Structures are given as structure tokens and as C-alpha cells.
Amino acid sequence: xxxxxxxxxxxxxxxxxxxxxxxxxxxxxxxxxxxSLVKSPSSFGLQPWKFLIIQNPELREKLxxxxxxxxxxxxxxxxxxxxxLDKLNIDYVDTYxxxxxxxxxxxxxxxxxxxxGIIGNxxxxxxxxTVRHWADRQxxxxxxxxxxxxxxxxxxxxxxxxxxxxxxDEILNLKGSGYHTIAAVALGYRNQNDKYASAKxxxxxxxxxxxxxx
Numbered sequence: 001x002x003x004x005x006x007x008x009x010x011x012x013x014x015x016x017x018x019x020x021x022x023x024x025x026x027x028x029x030x031x032x033x034x035x036s037l038v039k040s041p042s043s044f045g046l047q048p049w050k051f052l053i054i055q056n057p058e059l060r061e062k063l064x065x066x067x068x069x070x071x072x073x074x075x076x077x078x079x080x081x082x083x084x085l086d087k088l089n090i091d092y093v094d095t096y097x098x099x100x101x102x103x104x105x106x107x108x109x110x111x112x113x114x115x116x117g118i119i120g121n122x123x124x125x126x127x128x129x130t131v132r133h134w135a136d137r138q139x140x141x142x143x144x145x146x147x148x149x150x151x152x153x154x155x156x157x158x159x160x161x162x163x164x165x166x167x168x169d170e171i172l173n174l175k176g177s178g179y180h181t182i183a184a185v186a187l188g189y190r191n192q193n194d195k196y197a198s199a200k201x202x203x204x205x206x207x208x209x210x211x212x213x214x
Contacts, residue, residue, distance in 0.1 A: 009154075011201065013157070018075070018194035025187060041141060046122075047138075048088060049139050054081060057074070060079060066164045067164075070160065076158070081168065082184065097115055146187075155188070157185055157186065
């Protein structure tokens, strides 16, 4: 993939309002999209999220009213709900550190300084009172990775914040699970009658939103 391909994908993508419900994402392409979620970066690498792929049609119908009636919920090929941790605790941190030790072949003792840094910052430190908001922000990094990967594959996507998180949590049985709904992303292929597909992309000029400090 060259620079022109990337530029084309950036210009081609838009927040798809109407999906063609007869077109489905292939298993091969979906594996790449799933991998983009799994491999998204996060602060400290802690990955305080869980991605729910809602493929059950009846469940999607239940979610639609809690998404302001938006058709993307039911018409898209894949519907992803991004959820994050209600709180961060030492057990979760230790589980993550064990995973590091396993994957990288290092001892847990060698990670003790890293462990203290995480706990001192997010559990006992200055960010402890707002750690839920910290976790929420990580989900948006994953959302960006998912949407950009989709664009590079020629797959349409629509990020959705227009939903009622509490109702989602109730419908998806998240209450008491340790996770809560943040946002969603619908993915698939645009309906050719979607008027927004041909609308010009409206952005402020680069010089008004990008500032170089040299």
C-alpha cells in the first residue's frame, strides 16, 4: 500500500448513514478488522476494554430504539459495541503482567517496577478518582484503529455515540459484569442511495487545526 492508497481511503470514508443489508463482510476481512481491535494501543498496554460483536438479529432490534432508531444498527453487516472497565483493580493489573511474562518470556519479578508504576498512577495515585474516564478514552483509540482499517479495506463504517448507554447495559446484561457501554461502530457496505456517500467532506483547513511549535 502506498501513500496514494492511504490518501484515497481517507477521502473515501465517511460516517455511513445507510447500509446495504444484502452485503456482508467476508470472514477474511472480518479477521483483519477484529485484529485491529485486539492490537489497538492503550495506556500502559492495559487494554481496559471488551468488544461485543452483535450479530443476533433479535438483539439488534432491541438495541435499535436505544440508538435513537438509527438503521445502521440493524442494516450493517457487523455491529460492534465498545465497552470498558467500571474500575481498575490490582487483580486485573496482575493478570496483565502475567500475560506479559508469558508472551515475552520474562519473570514477574522483572516487571515489579512496571507494576508499581501502574498502581501508583491508576489505582493509588492521582488518576485513581477518574480511572473510569481514563478507560473510556482508551476505547476511542480502538475505535479509530477499527475505522481506519475498515477504510483501507474498502469497508464502510459509522461511529455511533447517539445511543443510551444505560439501556445498552441492560439489554446486553452488562450490569454487574464489570463493564459498561461507551459507543458502537456499524460496519458493512454503503447503500448506493445514501446521499451522504457523494457529499463533499467538510473539514476546517489544516492551518486552522494544526499548529507547529518550532
